[in-house]
Amino acid sequence: xxxxxxxxxxxxxxxxxxxxxxxxxxxxxxxxxxxxxxxxxxxxxxxxxxxxxxxxxxxxxxxxxxxxxxxxxxxxxxxxxxxxxxxxxxxxxxxxxxxxxxxxxxxxxxxxxxxxxxxxxxxxxxxxxxxxxxxxxxxxxxxxxxxxxxxxxxxxxxxxxxxxxxxxxxxxxxxxxxxxxxxxxxxxxxxxxxxxxxxxxxxxxxxxxxxxxxxxxxxxxxxxxxxxxxxxxxxxxxxxxxxxxxxxxxxxxxxxxxxxxxxxxxxxxxxxxxxxxxxxx
DNA sequence: GCCAACGTTGGC
DNA sequence: GCCAACGTTGGC
Numbered sequence: 001x002x003x004x005x006x007x008x009x010x011x012x013x014x015x016x017x018x019x020x021x022x023x024x025x026x027x028x029x030x031x032x033x034x035x036x037x038x039x040x041x042x043x044x045x046x047x048x049x050x051x052x053x054x055x056x057x058x059x060x061x062x063x064x065x066x067x068x069x070x071x072x073x074x075x076x077x078x079x080x081x082x083x084x085x086x087x088x089x090x091x092x093x094x095x096x097x098x099x100x101x102x103x104x105x106x107x108x109x110x111x112x113x114x115x116x117x118x119x120x121x122x123x124x125x126x127x128x129x130x131x132x133x134x135x136x137x138x139x140x141x142x143x144x145x146x147x148x149x150x151x152x153x154x155x156x157x158x159x160x161x162x163x164x165x166x167x168x169x170x171x172x173x174x175x176x177x178x179x180x181x182x183x184x185x186x187x188x189x190x191x192x193x194x195x196x197x198x199x200x201x202x203x204x205x206x207x208x209x210x211x212x213x214x215x216x217x218x219x220x221x222x223x224x225x226x227x228x229x230x231x232x233x234x235x236x237x238x239x240x241x242x243x244x245x246x247x248x249x250x251x252x253x254x255x256x257x258x259x260x261x262x263x264x265x266x267x268x269x270x271x272x273x274x275x276x277x278x279x280x281x
Numbered sequence: 282g283c284c285a286a287c288g289t290t291g292g293c
Numbered sequence: 294g295c296c297a298a299c300g301t302t303g304g305c
Contacts, residue, residue: 102291136289136300158291233292256290256299 092264099142099152100251101131101168101221102258106159110203119154119166119226128171128220132195133204135216139259143217144174152221153262153270155251156230163232164270166280172220178211191220228278231270245269 091097105118115133122129134140146152150170156162175188177197185192196202197209197216209215240246246269250260262270274280 104291138300162292254299255292258290 092267095147097145097147097150098262098264098267099146099150099170100155100164100260100262101152102155102157104158105156108158111201111205113201113203115203118156119223122154122168122221123166123223123226125223128191128222130191130193130195130218130220132177132197132216132218134177134218134259135204135206136258138254139257140215140217142257142259142261143219146170146173146219148173151224151267153267157258161230161232163230163236164227165230166226167224168221169224170219171222174217174219176214177216177218178209178214225280227274227280231273239269239273 103117104115107114107116109115131143134143148170152168152170153164154166154168155164172188172191175192177195179195179198180188180192195218196204197206197214198211199205200207206216236246236249236252238244240249240252246252246266249262249266251257251262254260
């Protein structure tokens with residue numbers, strides 16, 4: 001599978017009453033407050049050029065203690081965000097970066113919930129969709145590096161015909177994948193839908209992510225286009241042969257990564273291919 | 282910090 | 294369903 005979206009439950013906010021309904025733990029507002037502050041400071045620490053633990057977590061805080069392990073994992077994961085950009089330029093001259101996000105268009109049940117989420121599902125949304133359920137540090141760090149206005153490919157994975165099927169836009173930068181106190185909602189305005197990590201009934205519930213120190217993040221995305229003809233995995237691999245335009249593409253090198261970087265030249269190349277095949281809608 | 286055991290991803 | 298290629302965990 002893919003670290004995919006936890007899908008419909010969030011924006012649909014309703015239909016799925018069953019899933020959604022899950023009573024949120026009343027999560028002590030105060031704790032949540034501190035937690036999210038932590039989260040906010042962490043933002044600074046996880047920006048690209050600093051592989052280091054400029055970590056703002058107070059060494060004595062409980063959060064710090066609890067998260068030593070994950071910090072290890074985080075910093076281990078860091079370099080991949082920063083270092084490769086020489087060979088594999090992510091950002092275009094416009095300052096916009098490009099990404100690839102995977103989701104599963106076919107039904108599959110995770111913790112009793114169908115996680116199916118396709119480009120058509122995204123296209124039908126009327127509100128920005130929180131991209132949740134990411135439970136891998138490299139992928140998460142990529143999420144956290146996304147800027148408003150960045151463009152991402154939508155990739156269908158774990159399905160009959162895997163491939164890139166369209167594009168979306170990042171409309172809000174990362175916020176915690178957790179329930180946060182109403183008093184904090186403004187920090188993540190205008191969109192923050194309390195999602196999965198701390199909800200035992202959610203598809204990607206993570207008992208190790210404590211509400212007072214959320215491990216995981218989401219970004220909010222908006223549908224941008226669907227390709228007339230998708231670019232299949234097989235073709236991507238051909239374009240990724242040595243000497244070919246996609247030879248350094250992260251998703252081909254780390255095939256299990258559900259959130260990966262796409263360089264400006266890779267993006268442009270792929271969009272040319274799309275054009276030649278009937279464009280996008 | 283090493284590494285074996287185990288878990289996950291995702292194409293086929 | 295299989296299984297390769299990872300990632301995570303925990304004992305030492």
